[in-house]
Amino acid sequence: MTGRNQTIISEFILLGLPIEPGQQNLFYALFLLMYLTTVLGNLLIIFLIRLDSDLHTPMYLFLSNLSFSDLCFSSVTMPKLLQDMQSQDPSIPYAGCLAQMYFFLFFADLESFLLVAMAYDRYVAICFPLHYTAIMNPKLCLSLVALSWVLTMFHALLHTLLMARLWFCADNVIPHFFCDMSALLKLACSDTRVNELVIFVMGGLILVIPFLLIIMSYAQIVSTILKVPSARGIRKAFSTCGSHLSVVSLFYGTVIGLYLCPSENNSTIRETVMALMYMVVTPMLNPFIYSLRNRDMKGALGRVFHKRNILFSL
Numbered sequence: 001m002t003g004r005n006q007t008i009i010s011e012f013i014l015l016g017l018p019i020e021p022g023q024q025n026l027f028y029a030l031f032l033l034m035y036l037t038t039v040l041g042n043l044l045i046i047f048l049i050r051l052d053s054d055l056h057t058p059m060y061l062f063l064s065n066l067s068f069s070d071l072c073f074s075s076v077t078m079p080k081l082l083q084d085m086q087s088q089d090p091s092i093p094y095a096g097c098l099a100q101m102y103f104f105l106f107f108a109d110l111e112s113f114l115l116v117a118m119a120y121d122r123y124v125a126i127c128f129p130l131h132y133t134a135i136m137n138p139k140l141c142l143s144l145v146a147l148s149w150v151l152t153m154f155h156a157l158l159h160t161l162l163m164a165r166l167w168f169c170a171d172n173v174i175p176h177f178f179c180d181m182s183a184l185l186k187l188a189c190s191d192t193r194v195n196e197l198v199i200f201v202m203g204g205l206i207l208v209i210p211f212l213l214i215i216m217s218y219a220q221i222v223s224t225i226l227k228v229p230s231a232r233g234i235r236k237a238f239s240t241c242g243s244h245l246s247v248v249s250l251f252y253g254t255v256i257g258l259y260l261c262p263s264e265n266n267s268t269i270r271e272t273v274m275a276l277m278y279m280v281v282t283p284m285l286n287p288f289i290y291s292l293r294n295r296d297m298k299g300a301l302g303r304v305f306h307k308r309n310i311l312f313s314l
Contacts, residue, residue: 009094009168009169009172010093010094011091011092011093011094011097011172012091012092012094012097012172012173012174012179012184012187013090013091013172013173013174014080014084014090014091014092014174014176014177014178014179015090015173015174015175015176015177016081016084016085016090016177017081017085017177017272017276018269018272019085024085027085028082028085028086031078031081031082031085031280032082034280034281034284035074035078035079035082035280035284037284038070038071038074038078038280038283038284038287039071039074039075041284041286041287041288042067042068042070042071042283042286042287043067043071044287045063045064045067045287045290045297046064046067046068046071048297049061049063049064050064052303054299054303055297058121058136058141059118059121059122059125061141061142061145062114062117062118062121062141062144062145063118063290065110065114065145065148066111066114066115066118066247066286067286067287069107069110069111069114070111070282070283070286070287071283072103072107073104073107073108073111073279073283074279074280074283074284076100076103076104076107076178076279077100077104077177077178077279078279078280080092080100080177080178081177081178084177092179097174097179097184098160098163098164098179100178100179101159101160101163101179101180101181101184102156102157102159102160103156104178104179105152105155105156105159105160105181106152106153106155106156107152109151109152109155109156109206110148110149110152111251112206112207112210112211112251113147113148113151113152113210114145114148115210115214115244115247115248115251116210116213116214117144117145117148118244119213119214119217119218119244119248120144120213120217121136122217122218122221122241122244123217123218123220123221124136126221126224126225126241127220127221127224152206155202155206158198158202159181159195159198159199159202162194162195162198163181163184163185163195165190166184166185166188166189166190166192166195167188167189167190168187168188168189169187169189171187172187173187174187176271176272176275177272177275178275178279180275181199207255211252211256214248214252218241218245221241243289243290246289247282247286247289247290250278250281250282250285250286250289251278251282254274254277254278254282255278
């Protein structure tokens with residue numbers, strides 16, 4: 001971090017959101033409500049899956065991990081954002097900035113891998129229903145979850161270590177509300193070509209390949225569904241995939257819109273809004289998508305509260 005004509009950077013300044021001072025309190029209340037909704041909604045899904053034995057299936061094993069990932073993903077940035085909106089000193093220590101970047105990458109990548117595992121689960125359930133139990137056995141499911149955690153851990157660590165080797169000059173102002181990797185690279189004084197190459201290569205492996213695998217899974221699912229002669233069978237097959245498709249559309253739609261469809265006009269504001277979409281809005285909406293469109297979750301909610309009412313009455 002030191003060198004000729006360079007200074008030691010001990011902290012960064014986060015510019016935050018482009019909000020007028022008079023609207024600060026309104027947006028603070030809105031983001032606080034959204035964050036609390038995200039926490040409570042995802043915790044509810046985790047507890048329902050944990051407490052209801054009917055939900056101890058591969059799909060809900062992946063869903064509980066996805067809910068935990070959404071909860072942590074939002075918690076990486078939202079508490080700091082809320083603090084900065086009420087503080088006159090929106091600074092973050094150098095080590096804290098790298099830690100935020102690490103966990104941001106970790107939980108974003110984890111969500112991508114878990115969505116692939118859920119797509120594979122739906123593919124097996126619809127295309128090979130008679131062999132579903134044999135294929136999606138507990139060993140395979142736990143292996144897919146463990147592999148997702150391990151791969152994302154090493155990927156996030158790789159980028160964090162590469163960022164830690166860079167030098168930063170006197171300019172320590174980040175035009176964002178969190179320690180975004182691309183924003184940090186723009187502040188670096190040293191050569192960032194290695195970082196950019198790794199981002200390009202690993203970005204394809206972590207983002208593009210999982211997205212293509214999901215598309216391939218649903219192409220096979222649609223092909224199988226169209227062969228079902230019963231309209232009821234088609235509706236049932238689509239209902240089992242509807243929630244997952246909605247989550248995939250929300251997550252990958254915002255990420256692709258941000259990183260693969262750049263805009264020259266108002267790019268900073270646009271990037272901030274798109275980042276809020278997949279870091280705040282998507283984790284908040286996921287619990288509603290799975291609870292409102294999923295009969296199993298509704299049934300589990302009723303059974304859990306019924307059991308609690310019986311115990312309370314006794």
